[in-house]
Amino acid sequence: MKPADVLADxxxxxxxxxxxxxxxxKSADAATTHVIARELLVAPEDLREPLLRALRKRDAAAxxxxxxxxxxxxxxxxxxxLRCMKEKKAEAxxxxxxxxxxxxxxxxxxxxLAVIGPSEATDALxxxxxxxxxxxxxxxxxxxxxxSDRERVKHALAAxxxxxxxxxxxxxxxxxLRVN
Amino acid sequence: xxxxxxxxxxxxxRAAFQPLITDGRLDLNEAKTxxxxxxxxxxxxxxxxxxxxxxxxxxxxxxxxxxxxxSIGVSLAPRVAVSLLDQPELSAVASGAKSLSTASxxxxxxxxxxxxxxxxxxxxxxxxxxxxxxYGADGDLGGETTNAxxxxxxxxxxxxxxxxxxxxxxxxxxxIQDASAPPAQLKNPRFTDAAFAQIASGAISFSRGxxxxxxxxxxxxxxxxxxxxxxxxxxxxxxxxxxFAITQxxxxxxxxxxxxxxxxxxxxxDAVATQPGAKATLYPEYDQMMKDGVMSFTFxxxxxxxxxxxxEIRKAKNGFASRGFQEVAPGAFNEAQWxxxxxxxxxxxxxxxxxxxxxxxxxxxQTALIKYIDANTPNxxxxxxxxxxxxxxxxxxxxxxxxxxxxxxxxxxxDGNVVIGAxxxxxxxxxxVSAYDAHIRxxxxxxPNVLETEALTKDYQMxxxxxxxxxxxxxxxxxxxxxxxxxxxxxxxxxxxxxxxxMTSNLFITIDxxxxxxSKNHIEAELLKNNGVGxxxxxxxxxxxxx
Numbered sequence: 126m127k128p129a130d131v132l133a134d135x136x137x138x139x140x141x142x143x144x145x146x147x148x149x150x151k152s153a154d155a156a157t158t159h160v161i162a163r164e165l166l167v168a169p170e171d172l173r174e175p176l177l178r179a180l181r182k183r184d185a186a187a188x189x190x191x192x193x194x195x196x197x198x199x200x201x202x203x204x205x206x207l208r209c210m211k212e213k214k215a216e217a218x219x220x221x222x223x224x225x226x227x228x229x230x231x232x233x234x235x236x237x238l239a240v241i242g243p244s245e246a247t248d249a250l251x252x253x254x255x256x257x258x259x260x261x262x263x264x265x266x267x268x269x270x271x272x273s274d275r276e277r278v279k280h281a282l283a284a285x286x287x288x289x290x291x292x293x294x295x296x297x298x299x300x301x302l303r304v305n
Numbered sequence: 306x307x308x309x310x311x312x313x314x315x316x317x318x319r320a321a322f323q324p325l326i327t328d329g330r331l332d333l334n335e336a337k338t339x340x341x342x343x344x345x346x347x348x349x350x351x352x353x354x355x356x357x358x359x360x361x362x363x364x365x366x367x368x369x370x371x372x373x374x375x376s377i378g379v380s381l382a383p384r385v386a387v388s389l390l391d392q393p394e395l396s397a398v399a400s401g402a403k404s405l406s407t408a409s410x411x412x413x414x415x416x417x418x419x420x421x422x423x424x425x426x427x428x429x430x431x432x433x434x435x436x437x438x439x440y441g442a443d444g445d446l447g448g449e450t451t452n453a454x455x456x457x458x459x460x461x462x463x464x465x466x467x468x469x470x471x472x473x474x475x476x477x478x479x480x481i482q483d484a485s486a487p488p489a490q491l492k493n494p495r496f497t498d499a500a501f502a503q504i505a506s507g508a509i510s511f512s513r514g515x516x517x518x519x520x521x522x523x524x525x526x527x528x529x530x531x532x533x534x535x536x537x538x539x540x541x542x543x544x545x546x547x548x549f550a551i552t553q554x555x556x557x558x559x560x561x562x563x564x565x566x567x568x569x570x571x572x573x574x575d576a577v578a579t580q581p582g583a584k585a586t587l588y589p590e591y592d593q594m595m596k597d598g599v600m601s602f603t604f605x606x607x608x609x610x611x612x613x614x615x616x617e618i619r620k621a622k623n624g625f626a627s628r629g630f631q632e633v634a635p636g637a638f639n640e641a642q643w644x645x646x647x648x649x650x651x652x653x654x655x656x657x658x659x660x661x662x663x664x665x666x667x668x669x670x671q672t673a674l675i676k677y678i679d680a681n682t683p684n685x686x687x688x689x690x691x692x693x694x695x696x697x698x699x700x701x702x703x704x705x706x707x708x709x710x711x712x713x714x715x716x717x718x719x720d721g722n723v724v725i726g727a728x729x730x731x732x733x734x735x736x737x738v739s740a741y742d743a744h745i746r747x748x749x750x751x752x753p754n755v756l757e758t759e760a761l762t763k764d765y766q767m768x769x770x771x772x773x774x775x776x777x778x779x780x781x782x783x784x785x786x787x788x789x790x791x792x793x794x795x796x797x798x799x800x801x802x803x804x805x806x807x808m809t810s811n812l813f814i815t816i817d818x819x820x821x822x823x824s825k826n827h828i829e830a831e832l833l834k835n836n837g838v839g840x841x842x843x844x845x846x847x848x849x850x851x852x
Binding site: 135139165167169170171173208209236239240263264267270292296297299300303304 | 610837838
């Protein structure tokens with residue numbers, strides 16, 4: 126089995142995956158970076174750090190920030206990788222991706238902002254509170270919960286609350302308003 | 306005066322011989338003395354002695370009586386042929402008119418017969434907990450007898466009161482009947498190896514070090530009954546895992562837990578083992594779970610550094626809503642509202658979040674009450690721990706933290722960790738396996754092991770830990786809590802790579818299955834289907850519940 130296949134094989138052991146990763150690191154091409162990044166999205170905790178180290182070595186954050194604004198690439202995937210890398214520098218690109226036509230991209234971008242913790246993206250997130258997709262709105266609310274400007278967030282969520290129809294989103298808004 | 310079948314008057318026999326048996330037992334010397342006093346009524350007297358004192362006759366004394374009987378052409382009846390239920394001294398208990406306890410009827414004439422029955426049972430079954438080694442059948446229902454009665458009641462799944470009531474008397478009677486039955490031919494085709502015939506005859510037993518196909522057959526039978534040999538499986542080597550599984554089996558079947566495959570254990574295994582190739586269908590203990598009309602769950606979603614838990618929170622909230630659960634925010638329900646959904650508000654954490662639903666279970670309206678915890682829950686660790694100690698069903702989906710326990714915050718912080726797999730006494734002395742990552746052990750170095758600091762309910766619980774290396778929790782869950790064993794704790798854990806996007810669905814598989822009274826086999830199959838890899842189920846092998 127090729128190293129890329131071993132790394133992606135859900136039944137491979139951690140040791141086998143680590144050995145495959147070592148082999149893959151010898152290659153510097155973008156396809157290999159994608160293989161490593163794909164595994165990072167689902168990796169068990171034992172594998173996280175080795176995968177992250179490998180991606181940082183390859184400057185994968187820059188690669189996926191470029192992908193995020195390139196309509197020819199899998200932009201949702203790029204946002205997911207940036208989330209797993211907790212790439213703070215990607216905040217502006219992720220905020221911009223909240224306006225993407227594709228709901229999957231908006232979902233992944235909001236999810237990434239929820240993990241990274243938004244500062245400059247707060248305005249874009251508040252705007253996206255009215256997104257037609259409930260999934261997007263859920264991650265937007267989660268991201269706002271991590272924002273530093275609590276008063277503004279509270280005000281925006283209180284304004285959204287009466288209009289929110291999705292049960293999970295409403296539950297999250299209620300929770301955040303209770304805590305705040 | 307009731308006369309026994311053989312015509313001897315019980316009162317006469319007692320008057321003649323009981324003074325000899327001052328300690329309630331008939332030893333060899335006493336038996337020899339008795340046989341010298343037999344006269345023309347010897348056949349009847351011997352039968353009466355055998356029946357009346359059967360339970361307290363030692364093996365060599367019994368042989369002496371049998372020899373005397375044989376010399377005059379009498380064949381003695383089985384040791385306890387006189388049913389306890391037919392003893393005139395116990396007629397009021399047998400009819401339910403009275404019960405005997407330390408508080409009432411402590412020195413009732415029937416006590417001695419109950420004691421004799423317990424002693425016989427201890428001898429026949431090898432279960433020392435039923436014996437009365439210090440005081441014997443002294444006619445006084447004191448602490449020793451009370452404890453033996455409680456042990457019997459536990460085996461018979463009766464309330465452990467220590468009082469001899471009708472149900473307890475019937476249970477002793479039935480247990481004696483079962484244990485006195487002549488050794489049956491082994492009937493399960495699993496046990497055709499010649500070694501089994503020898504074990505069945507009492508000539509040998511299997512213990513540590515035994516090897517071969519016969520051992521393998523025993524191991525396979527245990528596995529198919531739901532006992533777990535997690536590391537070595539059916540390898541034909543009677544080692545520690547097999548000893549543990551045999552011990553669990555013996556405990557579940559009311560046998561003395563020796564860890565050996567002896568005559569009695571084989572007889573029991575032969576009686577309950579499935580046919581070759583078939584797995585037993587086992588169930589969680591639904592009767593115990595539902596005894597208060599509420600199936601209570603603690604539902605925890607752990608923390609993930611890359612935010613995977615956020616999506617699982619979304620799926621959980623949608624999942625509860627789609628199943629018709631109502632979310633109850635902290636403090637949203639008052640006492641009357643909880644009562645209206647069948648829940649005693651005293652059992653509720655006022656600052657906790659719950660999901661509640663009434664559903665039909667066994668034709669009755671019951672309540673599913675889910676205490677919900679995720680990484681956003683204030684004091685998540687403590688809230689989860691409170692539920693972990695009490696809930697019928699404890700669920701966790703998230704990182705196993707290298708076998709250390711559930712965690713509701715960042716891997717580098719000890720604040721959210723419910724530590725199971727580290728820092729117990731057994732980890733210090735090497736009898737338990739610590740979490741396998743040096744970094745997590747360092748993070749948790751000052752965090753107490755919750756199984757040592759907290760008391761779990763003695764009531765039945767089922768725990769499902771959906772995380773990659775949650776199998777590592779098992780040795781601690783089995784070894785540390787003093788009031789937990791496989792009779793009141795069933796677990797499902799994993800030693801496979803599980804993905805975060807299956808965490809919530811794994812927990813819902815469990816909830817859906819339990820609310821529809823599915824078997825453990827069904828839950829296992831559904832989890833396997835959902836994850837592509839299996840979970841380890843432990844403790845179900847001895848469960849009594851059958852639909």
